[in-house]
Amino acid sequence: xxxxxxxxxxxxxxxxxxxxxxxxxxxxxxxxxxxxxxxxxxxxxxxxxxxxxxxxxxxxxxxxxxxxxxxxxxxxxxxxxxxxxxxxxxxxxxxxxxxxxxxxxxxxxxxxxxxxxxxxxxxxxxxxxxxxxxxxxxxxxxxxxxxxxxxxxxxxxxxxxxxxxxxxxxxxxxxxxxxxxxxxxxxxxxxxxxxxxxxxxxxxxxxxxxxxxxxxxxxxxxxxxxxxxxxxxxxxxxxxxxxxxxxxxxxxxxxxxxxxxxxxxxxxxxxxxxxxxxxxxxxxxxxxxxxxxxxxxxxxxxxxxxxxxxxxxxxxxxxxxxxxxxxxxxxxxxxxxxxxxxxxxxxxxxxxxxxxxxxxxxxxxxxxxxxxxxxxxxxxxxxxxxxxxxxxxxxxxxxxxxxxxxxxxxxxxxxxxxxxxxxxxxxxxxxxxxxxxxxxxxx
Numbered sequence: 001x002x003x004x005x006x007x008x009x010x011x012x013x014x015x016x017x018x019x020x021x022x023x024x025x026x027x028x029x030x031x032x033x034x035x036x037x038x039x040x041x042x043x044x045x046x047x048x049x050x051x052x053x054x055x056x057x058x059x060x061x062x063x064x065x066x067x068x069x070x071x072x073x074x075x076x077x078x079x080x081x082x083x084x085x086x087x088x089x090x091x092x093x094x095x096x097x098x099x100x101x102x103x104x105x106x107x108x109x110x111x112x113x114x115x116x117x118x119x120x121x122x123x124x125x126x127x128x129x130x131x132x133x134x135x136x137x138x139x140x141x142x143x144x145x146x147x148x149x150x151x152x153x154x155x156x157x158x159x160x161x162x163x164x165x166x167x168x169x170x171x172x173x174x175x176x177x178x179x180x181x182x183x184x185x186x187x188x189x190x191x192x193x194x195x196x197x198x199x200x201x202x203x204x205x206x207x208x209x210x211x212x213x214x215x216x217x218x219x220x221x222x223x224x225x226x227x228x229x230x231x232x233x234x235x236x237x238x239x240x241x242x243x244x245x246x247x248x249x250x251x252x253x254x255x256x257x258x259x260x261x262x263x264x265x266x267x268x269x270x271x272x273x274x275x276x277x278x279x280x281x282x283x284x285x286x287x288x289x290x291x292x293x294x295x296x297x298x299x300x301x302x303x304x305x306x307x308x309x310x311x312x313x314x315x316x317x318x319x320x321x322x323x324x325x326x327x328x329x330x331x332x333x334x335x336x337x338x339x340x341x342x343x344x345x346x347x348x349x350x351x352x353x354x355x356x357x358x359x360x361x362x363x364x365x366x367x368x369x370x371x372x373x374x375x376x377x378x379x380x381x382x383x384x385x386x387x388x389x390x391x392x393x394x395x396x397x398x399x400x401x402x403x404x405x406x407x408x409x410x411x412x413x414x415x416x417x418x419x420x421x422x423x424x425x426x427x428x429x430x431x432x433x434x435x436x437x438x439x440x441x442x443x
Contacts, residue, residue, distance in 0.1 A: 018159040023150045023207050030203035031143070032166040034101060037196035039174025040189045041108060041132070043276050044182050045069065047269055049125055050258040060384045063259050065122070067380015070255060072126050073133035074377065080137040087138075093146040098204045100139035105197035107131050112190035120186065149210040157294055157346045164287040164341060171280025179273030230352070237352065239410030240303075240344040243402070247307050250398030253314045253333070254279065255376035259388040265323050278327045279334030286338040295343065300416035303343040304407045309336040311399030318392030347416060 018024045049069050053062035087096060107128045114120045151159045181188035232238060254276065261272035295302060313333035320326040382391035407414050 018151045018155055018162060021151060023210060024159065026203045026206040027143075027147065027150055028162065028166050030097075030101075030200040030207075031163060032170055033196045033203065034104075034200035035167050035170025036174045036177070037108065037170075037193035037200070038104070039171050039276070039280070040178035040181075040193045040196075041111075043175045043178045043272065044186075044189045045111075045125055045129065046258050047179075047182070047272060048120060048186075049122065050262070051269075052120075052122055052125075054262070059259065059263050060387065063256065063388050064380045064384035066255060066258060067377040067383070069126065069129050070376025070380065072129040073136070076130055076133035077137040077140075080134065084138050084141050092209075093142045093149075094204060094207050094209075096138050096142035097146065098201060100135045100137075100142065101197060101201045101204060103135040104132060104139075105194060105201060107135070108190050108193040108197055112187050112194055115185075115187035115190055146207075146210070150207075153350075156350065157342075158291060160345050161287050161290040161294065161342060164338060164345075165284055165291070169280070169284050172277050172284050175276030175280070176273035179269050179276075183269060235410055235412040236416060237348050239406060239413035240347050243303075243307060243406045243410075243413075244340070244344060246402045246406075247310065247399045250311075250378070250395045250402060253317050253330070253379075253392045253395065255379040256383060256388045256392055259383070260326070264389065265321070265326060267323055271323065274327060275330065278330035279337070282331035282334030283338035283341075284334075286335040287342070290339070290342055295339070297417060299343045299347070299418065300414045303340050304403055304414060306336040306339040306343075308400050308403040310340065311396045311401075311403065314396030314399060315393050316396075318389055318396060347413075 019028070046066060046069065050062050050066055053065045057065070084096075111120065111124070111128055114124055147159065147163060148156055177192075178189040181192060230237070257272060257275050261267050261269065261275055265271060265275075267275075310333055313329045313336060317326055317329035317333065320329060379391055379395065382394065385391075386394065
């Protein structure tokens with residue numbers, strides 16, 4: 001028990017305000033700057049791919065290329081998943097985040113230079129998409145594993161909510177800013193993104209050393225199996241990660257936004273910015289509310305309900321021909337997804353031992369990327385087959401169906417009531433998982 005009044009006040013401040021911790025302030029600044037830059041890159045790259053393709057292709061064929069740009073980002077992330085998870089548990093996570101941020105900074109600068117020279121081609125956009133996939137493969141697990149080390153455990157849900165505000169805030173500001181700058185000059189959003197990534201890199205260098213887990217004595221292969229085994233045999237972690245994968249994989253309406261802006265709603269690049277920002281706006285407002293009114297009971301049921309609402313909102317957006325109805329549906333979609341992310345992230349972090357967070361975060365990252373980038377490929381493929389509107393509606397229906405199936409298949413996740421960390425890291429379960437994976441590999 002702390003008897004000093006000043007110390008007690010300081011500890012109470014820490015419990016409610018993660019910004020009292022300098023490392024978290026630097027981390028938050030880096031996330032905001034990088035997220036704004038990333039959102040600008042996403043919207044401008046997507047628009048340029050579709051716009052260039054439409055010069056010589058039909059709507060369905062150009063939509064398929066939108067899917068291919070998502071696949072180009074996903075493949076390196078998928079191929080590197082096990083490597084980056086192991087590295088994130090062996091190397092200082094700050095170093096990994098800094099190197100990955102430097103890579104995406106180079107990508108933004110390269111596209112800026114090509115735009116100034118009026119030489120942006122589909123080939124260049126696809127090459128940069130692959131490099132961005134490599135950068136994201138490393139930065140995701142590193143930052144996810146680093147974040148819980150910056151704040152006390154009891155503050156983690158609040159820190160996650162603020163981190164989500166920074167993430168979604170970037171999604172609110174980045175798309176309209178990118179669209180506005182692109183209308184003025186195609187090079188402008190890339191150049192600003194370069195500056196913002198540079199700011200993020202400086203902020204990452206301001207994070208001082210933090211506690212690191214004990215170095216594992218396991219071989220790289222056995223350490224990798226340990227992470228996979230833990231995810232596979234922890235029903236809450238596996239259910240939460242896989243629910244996001246399949247729900248967002250099917251309900252990826254945002255992948256088709258350039259198609260809707262140009263050929264369905266007929267609002268052009270000026271309307272694409274607000275459409276892209278609407279989900280992030282709904283999510284950011286919801287994240288801000290969660291910092292004041294955190295979810296404390298029936299967290300599993302509420303997560304499932306919000307994933308179902310995500311699917312329903314996707315259907316409404318897919319059928320809409322009115323800009324304001326579309327914006328509203330996307331805002332609700334983002335708000336529902338924010339609550340799902342909040343619950344899922346808190347449960348995964350609290351149920352994962354620190355020594356394994358890099359590997360578990362790598363598995364989570366590839367699932368999340370699969371739901372986003374691979375979801376874009378799925379949407380593009382379905383749009384080329386059925387048409388963009390039909391693809392979005394079918395995806396929403398699929399997301400609702402996945403929610404119902406997962407609620408039945410993962411009762412432990414459905415019954416999760418509070419954000420409570422387990423007392424132990426369940427070493428026995430981990431050992432069983434390792435032996436199971438090795439046995440299956442031997443077969």
